[in-house]
Amino acid sequence: MKAEYDLIVIGAGSAGLSVSIAMRRFGLSVLLIDRNDNRIGGDCLNDGCVPSKALLHISRQVHQARLATAYGLNLSGEVDLARVMQYVRERQDVIRAHENAQYLRDVEMLDVEIGTASFVGPKTIRINGNETSAKNIVLCTGSQPQPLKASGVEQVNVLTHKTIFSLNDLPRHLLIVGAGPNGIEMAQAFRRLGSDVTVVGHENRILSKEPPSASALLQERLAGEGINFLLSAEVKSFTDAHTAHIESADGQRHTVVFDQVLATLGRTFDYDDMNLAAAGIELDDKGRLRLNNHLQTTNQHVFAAGDAAAGAPAGERYFSHAAELHASLLVANFITPVFDKSLSYDHFSWVTFTDPEVATFGLSAKELTERAVAFETIEHRFEKDDRAVVEDNQYACMWLLVEPAGLNPLNRKVLGGTMVAPNAGELIQELILANQQGLSISAFLGKTYPYPTASKVNKAIWVEALGSNIPGVLKTAVKWLY
Incomplete structure (x- = not known):
């Protein structure tokens, strides 16, 4: 690690990898930092896009096999979730072969440090007891799952997108709290694998960011597969590790007995270890980095990309390809500042x-x-x-x-x-x-x-x-x- 770099990138998820590799290929000196070598690739590889799509792939095969019985085939047996999750991990390992610290050092010629970075000045960070600085720093630190809050929740092992892929036994009944994309994808996957599934959503429809007609059509299809929906509702309490009490907006009350509960309630952020104040970096009232539409923080030398860019005026987009868009914008502005571009999601x-x-x-x-x-x-x-x-x-x-x-x-x-x-x-x-x-x-x-x-x-x-x-x-x- 050198005393000074052209660029420091903190976080080696989709955004961090894209920015650091692109800038290094343009000939700049780049230091890439992540807390854990096993977390390189970020949520997309470890907890999000890759494992969820692998799981959906298997569940679709199981579903198609069951449908084929209408044409004379016989099907017996139950899904072995341990073998399913082994397939998921194998797919992750294929991608992890080129998303790890040693590969990035050897092939992409990046300096890579594993550890927790914290600011000690506007352009200086400390990592593993050493200080280094750069002309610019990009924060690609991701986000954390929003916790489930309800009376008695401390009795329950609440799964999130970071832990659900560690399951080895198929739940008889999976309770999913949250009716956004993550929750709905997992609802269909586990239903097709053989679980009973109940989805609790705070709003009156699933996928609230989609047009109502599109949400209604998908919900109709999912209900036809046997997924139970409790919408305009929230989990009020847990009386034990496997019993939830749910109340609808119209006052109706429901009791759901479950094996596992999955919370997909959105994202939150944790910058406690980063000492942002030392760099003059401010957060907004939602705990997000305060940014302009150039993805620049309140420190003109520090930028953000990926989930960490949720505080930009253009709005929130928690997608891996949003991280790609942010990275492209930053790289373009770094190397051609005279044509400085602003973030826009008009064609997203x-x-x-x-x-x-x-x-x-x-x-x-x-x-x-x-x-x-x-x-x-x-x-x-x-x-x-x-x-x-x-x-x-x-x-x-x-x-x-x-x-x-x-x-x-x-x-x-x-x-x-x-x-x-x-x-x-x-x-x-x-x-x-x-x-x-x-x-x-x-x-x-x-x-x-x-x-x-x-x-x-x-x-x-x-x-x-x-x-x-x-x-x-x-x-x-x-x-x-x-």
């Missing part, structure tokens, strides 16, 4: 990896209304799509927010939207590209899709919308030209 997208998936991108109806941007909502159901018919996915649907038709309906642009369908996260990529690049709907109409690809719905929506609303003047012109 995300996917909830249930089955069906829920994929959302661009601006929401609420955001467009707040900005006084005129738009129309177009709904397209997959019931007449041949690929959806043969795969029994006719329930799928998408809702797109588009510019008003105007004089040339083919020149409209896509402002945002949501799709609920199997593989929606893949199907919607064309629409995300159109949104980011400002392509008009004529780009879809001019494309010939191989039949019967599922992504043809991205053209079908426009054919349906335009075919039923061709202006009279255009029909007259066509008739005259013919």
Whole structure:
């Protein structure tokens, strides 16, 4: 470790790895710090995206196997959760082979220190008893799960996304508190593996950041698989380690007996060990780093990325690809400061990896209304799509927010939207590209899709919308030209 670096990055999760590797490849001296070599890769590798998607993959295979019994196959036995979790860990190990301290030192030529860093000055930190400084410092310190608060909760072993993958025995009844993406993904995974599942949500619907129609469609599908929902409700107390008392907003009371409880209630932050005051770094009233839209803290030499950037005025985005966006912004601003860019989520997208998936991108109806941007909502159901018919996915649907038709309906642009369908996260990529690049709907109409690809719905929506609303003047012109 040197006395001074061009850049110090604290936290080796998605954001920290992206910033540090990119800056080192540009030839700068970089020190990367993480508290634990086994935590390199951050939440995404260790507790989030990678293990959860591996678990969802297995649960989908189990579910498909059960469905196949309708065609004459016989299925017996129960899921061995220990073997499932072994598969999850094996997938993590494949990725961990290039996300560890020694690899980063040997291959990426980074200086890597394992330990807890704390500030001793505006540009100086102490790590493992030594002090070092840098022109700039980036905090990629992640977040922690919000604790479950209820009377008697101290009697209960409350699981979070950081501990649920340590289970080796399948719960007979899993109680999930929180109806956001993490909770809903785990609800379906464990239900398909064989657990009874009850989801308690504070709001009146699941996935409250999605359009209500999309939330309702997914909830209907999940309820059809046997997941029980208690919405507009909260856990009031635990009378013992396996009994929860839940109260709905309308006063109804429910008692749920469970084997395990999983809390997915959002994120919180812990900077107690970092001595931020020594660097003049302030927190907001929610305990987040106070940032501007350049991801700069109240210390002009200290920045944030990933979950640690939740305090930016642009808003919170707890996703690994948000960390990628933050890293790209910081690297661009570091190496081309004359073209300083601000953080924007106007073209941001995300996917909830249930089955069906829920994929959302661009601006929401609420955001467009707040900005006084005129738009129309177009709904397209997959019931007449041949690929959806043969795969029994006719329930799928998408809702797109588009510019008003105007004089040339083919020149409209896509402002945002949501799709609920199997593989929606893949199907919607064309629409995300159109949104980011400002392509008009004529780009879809001019494309010939191989039949019967599922992504043809991205053209079908426009054919349906335009075919039923061709202006009279255009029909007259066509008739005259013919």
